[in-house]
Amino acid sequence: MPSLEQALRAAYRNREGLLIQLHDQATDCYRLFHGSQEGAPGLTVDRYGPQLLVQSFHQTLERDALLALHEQVCASLGGHLSLVYNDRSQGNSRIDRNDPVYRADATALEDQVGREWGINYRVRARHSGQDPLLFLDLRNVRGWVKTNSAGKSVLNLFAYTCGVGLCAAAGGAREVCNLDFAESNLAVGRENGALNPDLAPMQFVQSDYFPAIRQLAGLPVPQRRGRQLPEYPRLAPKQFDLVLLDPPAWSKSAFGTVDLLRDYQSLLKPALLATADGGVLICCNNLAKVHLEDWREQVLRCATKAGRPVRHWQALSPAADFPSADGQPPLKVLVLQL
Incomplete structure (x- = not known):
């Protein structure tokens, strides 16, 4: 099985053409890594405008691996994204709000705006519900x-x-x-x-x-x-x-x-x-x-x-x-x- 770094690199290569199209369409909300199909079941990596939302559903992602993932994704995209990690490996898919692995900066949790098809959407990485505000x-x-x-x-x-x-x-x-x-x-x-x-x-x-x-x-x-x-x-x-x-x-x-x-x-x-x-x-x-x-x-x-x-x-x-x-x-x- 490839390492997470290799799987992320392959996933980005497979999306390069799509990302060009999306950016041309004024879209900056998309999935960068679909773990169940790309080598890391239970792990998803999504961009929502200025935020990078990493979520694990099966097991906690260790801190060093999380920070390396963040650095690799930002380098691939050529810009900085604020990191938010939601560990959802606990029962009933709830976010572990104690966040023992990585505490997001306050600015990363502020309300932001993402775009899709030229339309603005509210981006809120953590809120009272379970899921992101845009599927x-x-x-x-x-x-x-x-x-x-x-x-x-x-x-x-x-x-x-x-x-x-x-x-x-x-x-x-x-x-x-x-x-x-x-x-x-x-x-x-x-x-x-x-x-x-x-x-x-x-x-x-x-x-x-x-x-x-x-x-x-x-x-x-x-x-x-x-x-x-x-x-x-x-x-x-x-x-x-x-x-x-x-x-x-x-x-x-x-x-x-x-x-x-x-x-x-x-x-x-x-x-x-x-x-x-x-x-x-x-x-x-x-x-x-x-x-x-x-x-x-x-x-x-x-x-x-x-x-x-x-x-x-x-x-x-x-x-x-x-x-x-x-x-x-x-x-x-x-x-x-x-």
């Missing part, structure tokens, strides 16, 4: 939305920090609605909007997915026998020209369960009904154990049963900074023309 493997999807949203109404479901919504606004969408259950996520989305003052304002709806999408789709919100449902925003039925469905792998609430492995259909059907005739629904599935071909057939069958057959589909893969030796990256994306 880098979804870059190609955001770029597709930016290119194909002019004049359209756009619904961004499971919006997280609203990156897709920003790209829709930057692409000339006439209306953008971001929906997420967490106000903390939408708060970052509002920050992102403020960082791009030239873009048209977006809408933000804080709601559990199930009552929101069922109302938009014109479906009733089921009552649970003997249990009172929590309050939720009342929404009028409405269809959108472009809908993005990017759910987490699993979550549970009083309204229902998100389970990408066993029940993608319960998420998909109301999203199909909330997409206008002739519109586009972009579906995402980030479970590594799900194969694209099997999932695609499931999605197409569900669309037909829902009375919204797919006229055309295409798959979007992550860019080359997320290599996959078997051609089956964990993130799978289908663009459905209804």
